[in-house]
Amino acid sequence: MKAMGQPPLSPSTRLTMLASLSLSSKERETMLAAFGHLSQAVESLEGFVSPEATPATTFSPQKSRQEDP
Amino acid sequence: MKKDMLCWLSIAELAAGYRAQEFSPLDVTRSLLDRIKHLDDQINSYIAVLEDSALREARASENRFVKGASLGALDGVPVSLKDIFHIAGVPTTAASKILTDSVAGEDSAVVKKIRATGAVLLGKTNLHEFAYGITGLSSHFGPVRNPWDLEHITGGSSSGSAAAVAAGVSYASVGSETGASVRRPASFCGVVGFKPTYGFISRRGMLPGAWSIDTVGVFGRSVSDAVTFAGALVGYETSDPFSQLPGDSKRSMAKHEGMSGLRIGVPRMYLNEDVAEETRSTFEVALMNMEKQGARVSDFELPSVRFTAVTLTLVSASEISSYHRQWIHDRPDDYCTDVRDRLYLGLGISAGEYLLAQRARRRIGDELQEAFSKIDVLVTPTTPGPAPRIADGVTALKDRPLEVGYHHSNLVRLPSLLGLPVISVPSGQTRGGLPLALQIVGRPFDEVSVIRVAHAVERAAGFLERHPGLSVEGGGRHE
Numbered sequence: 001m002k003a004m005g006q007p008p009l010s011p012s013t014r015l016t017m018l019a020s021l022s023l024s025s026k027e028r029e030t031m032l033a034a035f036g037h038l039s040q041a042v043e044s045l046e047g048f049v050s051p052e053a054t055p056a057t058t059f060s061p062q063k064s065r066q067e068d069p
Numbered sequence: 070m071k072k073d074m075l076c077w078l079s080i081a082e083l084a085a086g087y088r089a090q091e092f093s094p095l096d097v098t099r100s101l102l103d104r105i106k107h108l109d110d111q112i113n114s115y116i117a118v119l120e121d122s123a124l125r126e127a128r129a130s131e132n133r134f135v136k137g138a139s140l141g142a143l144d145g146v147p148v149s150l151k152d153i154f155h156i157a158g159v160p161t162t163a164a165s166k167i168l169t170d171s172v173a174g175e176d177s178a179v180v181k182k183i184r185a186t187g188a189v190l191l192g193k194t195n196l197h198e199f200a201y202g203i204t205g206l207s208s209h210f211g212p213v214r215n216p217w218d219l220e221h222i223t224g225g226s227s228s229g230s231a232a233a234v235a236a237g238v239s240y241a242s243v244g245s246e247t248g249a250s251v252r253r254p255a256s257f258c259g260v261v262g263f264k265p266t267y268g269f270i271s272r273r274g275m276l277p278g279a280w281s282i283d284t285v286g287v288f289g290r291s292v293s294d295a296v297t298f299a300g301a302l303v304g305y306e307t308s309d310p311f312s313q314l315p316g317d318s319k320r321s322m323a324k325h326e327g328m329s330g331l332r333i334g335v336p337r338m339y340l341n342e343d344v345a346e347e348t349r350s351t352f353e354v355a356l357m358n359m360e361k362q363g364a365r366v367s368d369f370e371l372p373s374v375r376f377t378a379v380t381l382t383l384v385s386a387s388e389i390s391s392y393h394r395q396w397i398h399d400r401p402d403d404y405c406t407d408v409r410d411r412l413y414l415g416l417g418i419s420a421g422e423y424l425l426a427q428r429a430r431r432r433i434g435d436e437l438q439e440a441f442s443k444i445d446v447l448v449t450p451t452t453p454g455p456a457p458r459i460a461d462g463v464t465a466l467k468d469r470p471l472e473v474g475y476h477h478s479n480l481v482r483l484p485s486l487l488g489l490p491v492i493s494v495p496s497g498q499t500r501g502g503l504p505l506a507l508q509i510v511g512r513p514f515d516e517v518s519v520i521r522v523a524h525a526v527e528r529a530a531g532f533l534e535r536h537p538g539l540s541v542e543g544g545g546r547h548e
Contacts (some may be wrong), residue, residue, distance in 0.1 A: 008422070035471075041471045042425065045425055
């Protein structure tokens with residue numbers, strides 16, 4: 001699915017968010033791979049919830065007001 | 070009755086035996102403590118066995134029965150709970166090194182409820198560390214093994230609770246779910262796992278994981294046992310901001326049977342190649358039995374559900390990592406490796422992405438709300454296959470937490486993400502004797518429909534009289 005919102009953070013940008021944790025080189029390698037999957041997942045979600053993909057009406061204010069005592 | 074058969078009685082049979090004075094709560098509690106001593110080295114289901122207090126509680130229960138003052142269905146029934154719930158004066162370890170000596174100051178809401186029923190608290194069960202993993206193998210207190218075959222995993226995170234109930238060393242147990250942590254081990258261990266609607270059972274005094282998802286659930290060997298136990302734990306807790314309870318909840322937790330007219334949806338498009346052949350065929354037989362009993366079964370398309378696994382992973386990883394942020398900085402080496410990696414993943418998710426996932430969660434919920442205007446329950450296999458061998462590693466679970474698509478990993482996470490009531494019921498066994506199960510998912514607060522289907526599945530499966538072949542000599546092979 002094509003992303004409609006912001007591009008996801010890159011795996012290397014995500015790794016900088018862990019800078020204070022002093023990861024070993026093996027851990028950095030593991031997390032870079034995991035963050036690659038995460039970035040792809042985020043990109044898919046952007047397409048799923050983008051304004052273009054959202055139905056015009058998912059909420060009816062008039063109905064809600066009527067139900068509100 | 071022979072002492073070694075007591076452990077397989079139902080909760081209702083225990084209560085009847087107590088009333089008829091065939092055996093006493095003290096007899097039964099001693100019998101289970103003895104069984105734990107002889108068997109639990111094999112499965113490692115308990116972190117702490119509270120022998121002294123359990124015997125005291127059993128004596129008190131026995132006195133109530135002598136005086137004709139029983140507290141009800143659970144009085145004198147030995148139960149256990151996952152070691153993330155506080156018991157005053159006892160460590161709440163979460164199976165971690167970090168909390169090994171963290172003694173609770175007061176009882177959790179669940180423990181208060183258990184005490185009010187007169188049930189006997191046998192001990193605290195093992196789990197995947199910090200309830201953050203799906204195998205049950207990562208625990209500071211050692212891995213939990215499947216009572217049906219010790220070479221197979223139990224599933225997690227409530228691994229010890231499922232194994233204890235399956236092995237006959239607890240009649241029921243309390244667990245919790247963030248991603249299927251009651252249903253997955255229930256499925257692999259051949260017991261019933263019941264997660265009511267989000268907030269139905271208070272989490273006060275439970276160590277948090279993902280606060281917008283975590284739900285308390287229970288294990289029992291039968292649907293009746295699980296429902297009886299869960300029914301005793303529900304209740305609005307004013308001090309718990311996530312607690313919720315509609316007015317007719319007590320009615321809805323009561324026993325309901327019969328399938329006539331129920332509309333059952335099957336999201337068949339998600340039963341992809343991950344689903345094992347025996348799981349698939351057992352599931353189809355169960356659906357045919359539902360139709361024979363008057364239910365209307367139909368395939369149902371839920372395209373938004375293909376984003377469920379990813380959405381739940383983003384929300385839960387963000388929330389759980391937030392809770393652990395100080396420890397993961399200060400004591401990273403005190404975590405099990407797989408748990409530490411998951412916490413790192415959560416720390417690499419931005420606030421904007423977390424909110425994106427919450428929006429996705431809402432959209433998936435909208436689709437389910439629409440679906441539940443046309444069906445009463447969704448039914449799917451609980452897990453894509455039976456419990457994998459420990460030696461085959463986590464990949465054998467065929468879990469896809471970060472993949473969008475029409476795969477089973479979405480189905481197991483759907484009730485957790487949306488807080489829906491769900492129950493996993495054994496539906497058969499593989500040719501090799503490992504349990505298989507299906508899950509029944511209902512609309513929020515409609516436990517009635519879920520339980521109705523569960524009773525019917527249980528009757529048709531004929532699984533209730535089967536037990537793991539554990540013995541004091543060891544073995545752990547199925548019978």
